[in-house]
Amino acid sequence: MTADAELIEAARKLFAGPIAFHKSAPGLEHLPPADLPEVAFAGRSNVGKSSLLNALTGRNGLARTSNTPGRTQELNFFEVGDPAQMRLVDMPGYGFAEAPKDVVRKWRFLINDFLRGRPTLKRALVLIDSRHGIKDVDREVMSMLDKAAVSYRLVLTKTDKIKATALDAVRAAAATEARAHPAAHPDIIATSSEKGGGIADLRAAVLEAVS
Numbered sequence: 763m764t765a766d767a768e769l770i771e772a773a774r775k776l777f778a779g780p781i782a783f784h785k786s787a788p789g790l791e792h793l794p795p796a797d798l799p800e801v802a803f804a805g806r807s808n809v810g811k812s813s814l815l816n817a818l819t820g821r822n823g824l825a826r827t828s829n830t831p832g833r834t835q836e837l838n839f840f841e842v843g844d845p846a847q848m849r850l851v852d853m854p855g856y857g858f859a860e861a862p863k864d865v866v867r868k869w870r871f872l873i874n875d876f877l878r879g880r881p882t883l884k885r886a887l888v889l890i891d892s893r894h895g896i897k898d899v900d901r902e903v904m905s906m907l908d909k910a911a912v913s914y915r916l917v918l919t920k921t922d923k924i925k926a927t928a929l930d931a932v933r934a935a936a937a938t939e940a941r942a943h944p945a946a947h948p949d950i951i952a953t954s955s956e957k958g959g960g961i962a963d964l965r966a967a968v969l970e971a972v973s
C-alpha cells in the first residue's frame with residue numbers, strides 16, 4: 763500500500779470504531795481538559811456541518827442537524843476511539859443573517875479565546891458551501907485562525923449540488939485564496955455528505971492532523 767492508501771485505511775478503521783458525544787461547552791470554563799489532540803469544524807450555519815460530521819463518523823444523529831441559527835453557542839466535543847484517541851470539536855455556526863449583535867459578539871469571544879488558548883487544537887476545518895464559495899464571514903474566521911496560528915484546511919460541502927465544471931472553478935478560487943493565508947493548507951477537500959464523495963479523504967485529513 764502507498765502511504766496515502768495506508769492513511770486512508772487507518773482513518774477508515776478509526777472512524778468505524780467507537781465515537782461518542784462527550785460534552786457541550788457554552789463557555790471556556792466548561793471545556794474538557796486539554797489532554798487529547800483535537801480537530802475543530804467551523805462553518806456558516808447551514809453549510810452542512812452537522813451532516814458532514816455524521817458522514818465522517820458514519821452515524822446519523824451524532825451531530826444534530828438544523829440547530830436554531832444563532833441559538834447554539836456551544837462547542838460540542840466528540841471522542842473518537844475507546845479509549846479515546848482524539849476529539850472532534852463542533853464549533854457553533856456563524857454568519858446567520860438575523861443574529862442579534864450580542865450573540866455575534868459572544869460567538870467571536872468564545873471562538874477567539876478557544877482558538878488562541880487551546881494547546882491541543884491541532885487543526886481546524888473550515889467548511890465552505892460549494893455553491894457559494896468563500897464569503898466575507900468565512901474570511902473573518904480564516905483571519906482569526908491565521909492570527910491564532912491554528913493550521914486549517916478549507917473543505918467544500920454539498921458538491922453533489924453543483925456541476926463538475928463549477929466545482930473545478932470554486933475549488934481553484936478557494937485554493938488561490940488559501941495560498942494567501944499563512945495558516946491555511948493549500949489543498950482543498952471537496953465533499954458530499956449526501957453522496958459520500960471526499961469523505962474518505964476528509965477522514966484521512968483528520969487522522970493526519972492528529973498523528
Ligand code: GDP
Nearest residue numbers: 807808809810811812813827828920954955956
Ligand atoms: P449545519 O447548519 O451546517 O449543521 O448544516 P446541516 O448539516 O444541518 O445541513 C443544512 C442543509 O443542507 C440540510 O437541509 C442538509 O440536508 C443539506 N445538506 C447538507 N450536506 C449536504 C450534501 O452533501 N448534499 C446535499 N444535497 N445537501 C446537503
